[in-house]
Amino acid sequence: MTPAEYSALAHPRLSHPARSLYTLQLRRLVLENRLARLNYPELGRALAVVDPSDASGFCYQVNARQLTELLDELMEAELLQVEANGDSEHYHQCPFHLPLLSQRVRSPLPERPFQMHLQWRPDEELPALARLCGVIDASYNEEDLGEFIAYWLGRPEVFDSQHQWMLKFIRTLKSRRYARRQPMEVKGYQQVTPAPVESGPSKRAQEMIEAAKRLTQAEGPDND
Known part of the structure; x- marks a missing residue:
């Protein structure tokens, strides 16, 4: 479950049956790449709770009107988008989308x-x-x-x-x-920045050295 889904499902005004409908059925349909249409009988069976001691066989069931109200809750919480048919009061067989399934936001946890x-x-x-x-x-x-x-x-x-x-x-x-x-050079197993390379005497210094050499050669050795 994405953080965005968790944050929306944790809203206190969202009923427990609406949370169950989203997590146990709608989300599973999308993740299993099944046809994303609201099938009321299938959704009703997913929410029904069996109780053998009850005469009807169930301790919890929803009818079409109640199922529509649960879907309205999920749409108000922005967990569900339905391509509704304006001519019908229900959403049976309407395509749906779960916008927060792939949305990432920071979780409060x-x-x-x-x-x-x-x-x-x-x-x-x-x-x-x-x-x-x-x-x-x-x-x-x-x-x-x-x-x-x-x-x-x-x-x-x-x-x-x-x-x-x-x-x-x-x-x-x-x-x-x-x-x-x-600039890096390798020394053994280490990479180190090489020390600056000495550029030698400047051009002016070299000229002075050469002039001194010529002067010494011109004077020659001292004679007693």
Whole structure:
């Protein structure tokens, strides 16, 4: 369940049968790629609670009017969108859509930490988070991402939330870009920034040295 769905389902004005209808039937239909149409008999059976001791065989059932009211609750909570037929008071056989099923918003609950895995990817909040960390360009390539994942796959004892993993990834991008701007040379197993190369005497100094040499040669050795 996405954080957006959780937040909407937790609204105190949403009834328990409406929550059950969404989580046990409507959501399952969409996730199973089944025909997304509101079938009243099928939805009614999904909500019915069997009680053998009751004469009717059920301790809870809903009729068409009650089912429509539950669907209205879900639409008011923005969990459900129905392509309703204006000529009917019910939504039987109407196509529907669950807009929050793929929408990501921050949950009121803390994110659950997890280990790094091969399918990990930064989410759409990366650019804004990167700017807060001083990284204006949040673009990255597969090499950047692959090295980051490979590094943390080797540390399975580390558990972080999605937000914390993205902060780590941003710091890695920042470090890699800084390192690319520095000329590096390899010494043994370490990469170090080479010391500045001595450029030798200046041109003026070289001219003075050559003039001194010529003067010494012209004088020759001293004779007693």
